[in-house]
Amino acid sequence: MTRRPYVDERQLILSGLFEIPTKPAENPGALNFSVELRGVLSEALKKSPRSRYEVAARMSELLGVEVTRFQLDSWTAESRNEWRFPFEYAAALEVACDTMCLQELLARKRGSKVLVGADTLKAELGKLELLEAEIRDRRRAIKKHLEGKR
Numbered sequence: 695m696t697r698r699p700y701v702d703e704r705q706l707i708l709s710g711l712f713e714i715p716t717k718p719a720e721n722p723g724a725l726n727f728s729v730e731l732r733g734v735l736s737e738a739l740k741k742s743p744r745s746r747y748e749v750a751a752r753m754s755e756l757l758g759v760e761v762t763r764f765q766l767d768s769w770t771a772e773s774r775n776e777w778r779f780p781f782e783y784a785a786a787l788e789v790a791c792d793t794m795c796l797q798e799l800l801a802r803k804r805g806s807k808v809l810v811g812a813d814t815l816k817a818e819l820g821k822l823e824l825l826e827a828e829i830r831d832r833r834r835a836i837k838k839h840l841e842g843k844r
Contacts, residue, residue: 717805725803729772734799735779735787736770742791752790757783 718724739746746763753761761783768777779787784796797808809817 715802715805715807718803727799727803728775728778731779731799732770732772734795735766738787738791738793738795739766739770741793744790749787749790753783753786756786756789761786 739749742749744752746766750761750763750766765777768774769779771777788794788796794808794810801808
């Protein structure tokens with residue numbers, strides 16, 4: 695007979711408070727997200743405080759190569775399948791638009807999550823607290839085992 699785990703009623707239940715990323719299925723074509731990428735790029739440009747001309751100029755400055763508004767429009771247009779957004783431009787676009795949308799898109803596609811600043815430290819703190827609990831449990835188990843040997 696298995697013992698039911700002890701549940702402390704005072705303990706905060708975290709399940710359901712945040713989404714834990716899961717690795718997506720690797721079905722054929724599952725990672726072909728060109729339409730979604732165009733949508734994410736388009737949304738980033740819409741939400742940006744800069745105009746498309748300003749975004750193109752800032753990207754050009756950051757990359758050291760010319761980026762035009764025409765290119766931005768082509769990378770976001772669903773009708774322009776032959777135009778692909780260059781991955782090496784991702785960081786420049788994120789800086790120019792003040793977003794992390796491309797990192798977040800790629801993270802979702804790979805089953806992970808992007809953490810920045812204090813969120814990174816909070817995650818590390820949570821990990822350390824779990825390790826402490828595991829060590830405490832292991833220590834108890836060893837002591838219990840040793841007490842039984844006396």
